[in-house]
Amino acid sequence: MSRPSGDNERADAVVVGAGHNGLVAANLLADAGWSVHVLEAAGTLGGATRSADLAAPGWSTDLGSAFYPLGVASPVLRGLDLGAHGLRWVHAPQPLAHVLPDDRAALVSRDVDVTAASLERFGAGDGEAWRRLAAQWQELREPLLAALLAPFPPVRGAARLLRTAGTPELLRLVRRLVLPAQRFGEEEFRGEGARVLVAGNAMHADVPTTGAGSTAFGWLLTMLAQDVGFPVPEGGSGALTDALVARLHARGGRVESDRPAARILVEHGRAVGVVDRAGGTVRAARAVLADVAAPILYREMVGDEHLPARMRADLDRFQWDHAVLKVDWALSGRMPWTAPEAHGAGAVHVGSDTRGLIDIGADLAAGRVPEHPFLILGQLTTADPSRSPRGTESLWSYTRVPHDALRDPDEVARHVGRMEAVLERHAPGFRDLVVGRSVSDPDTLQRQDPSLVRGALMGGTANLHQQLVFRPTPSLGRPDTPVDRLYLAGASAHPGGAVHGGPGAAAARAALARAGLLGPVYAAAIRAGHRTVHGPSTA
Structure with a gap:
């Protein structure tokens, strides 16, 4: 089909990037009756939420994200009713196991009695x-998730949380969330099992276990594992993207792949469209939403000339999360773990205890490649039997490395060797089962998804200094940008990385507010806020 030329392509909103956040935003705008046009640079939709047979034909793996505890619990994604568009969640027999260096393992089961029994073996009283x-999580779950995933400030969610918890307990909850995971484990548990579960889950967010706020991620993910498990989309993570696209198409939205956006069209301080790399333009009558990393949006697609001087200086200080080295294996049989708890777990952490995680955090902070890597691993066939032939396993794992490490293929090969040595030590005979392998170094991940800059999965560090009103730079903690009607809809915006749709939903709601009856008042308030924080625009 030929593409309209010039300015003939028009929509109420143009969304740049068909990652899950961009598709969530597009769906919410389409629900409001807007015409929506989504432009995706890659040939396949979904960003880091995609599937492919990388290691061997018939062994399906996930290119980026794989397990979705936040996705299945997210009020944003739940509200889209994606099951009506083909999405089906499936579970491994157990959500998560952490295998310690001495081959003991702590297990999280969706049966709290099973989890408690596993942890009690590590420390008397830890089960209770x-x-x-x-039990406390069950009471707080809905208002807490509403507050965490809402636009900043989360007025309604915080009010619900206050009503549920009461002031004394809310203060203690806030203290818990900002604690280092290492300290939280020491305060709450006697044994290594429960402590390492929380600390290991903090590492999902690339926050060191000694860092302030790491408990927020570690406690949240372990409680979600206990509550909703670590589910996966049946057939691969691309099924989540397919459901979002199908829902959008049903509401008249348009999605184009292989059409990279080059720049945001700005006129008189307002975003009015997108220019693609071929020079084609899609005009936006109401809003432009960008599901891309903040530095790419501001520096490459908007341009410094449209940004306040303070914001340009703040962008120079933007910090990426650490890079990722990811390996996929096609195995001819199931993993021969010596720790029984690991056999039925969808997600497995292996390679470190709590002290080892402290050492890894120190290595990453110092720019050193950890000699003993910590692996976050997915047994995808265990979670979803459709991922590979019966009796086999599609295995997926990643480990973090300094952002500028592993530039040389030999360095990549050596670190892959370290990863495989960890697995061979805890699953003797693992190497004999490998019938296919695919290595995705940081540059490969960025080629697959340009938002994964040097393999950074979180859209920027999730450390406390770049969260809330500091994400992506000190500002309003909102998706609104200094350019009117341009909204940051990706993981670089609050509430940050992981698959929950929060940034996309916040951007869509901001666009709707700006276009509403009180839009001029809303725009004036946003301008005043940016002027206060950033000073006057240079445009």
């Missing part, structure tokens, strides 16, 4: 401590 935390 876990039950208490799990």
